[in-house]
Amino acid sequence: MSDELVERLKELSTRLIHVISEVRGEAPRLVVRSDAYHWRNKGVPAACFGPQPSLSAGVDDYANERDVADCAKIYALAAIDLMCLRRGASSATSPCLSAPVK
Structure with missing residues (x-):
């Protein structure tokens, strides 16, 4: 993986x-x-999140509505921030993705 x-x-x-x-x-x-x-072993900060994985691994699996909504909001806000579209977001706290990786 390139630097x-x-x-x-x-x-x-x-x-x-x-x-x-x-x-x-x-x-x-x-x-x-x-x-x-x-990813963490390669020095890349990584986190898992989402609708309770412990509730979605069995016969009666399900996800709480609030958790599904939070996940959608998290993905949307992260994408907006990475495109530098959210008002008040600075590059120090909200790094924009730059040119594509070569």
């Missing part, structure tokens, strides 16, 4: 972690049983 790509992934995951904290009111919890540890 430039790792830096871009760091920008993306850092922004996503910030938005998760903003929407949910607390920092995301690191989960050991996830693919995120592969």
Whole structure:
């Protein structure tokens, strides 16, 4: 993986972690049983979030409506921030994605 790509992934995951904290009111919890540890081992901040994974792994699986709505808001705000479209977002707290990785 190129250094430039790792830096871009760091920008993306850092922004996503910030938005998760903003929407949910607390920092995301690191989960050991996830693919995120592969990224963390490469030095890329990574977080797992979403509708309770523990509730969606069985016969009677389901997701809470509030969690699904939060996830949609988190993805939308992170995308808007990364495109530098949210009012009041500065590049220091909301890094914009720059030119495509070569």
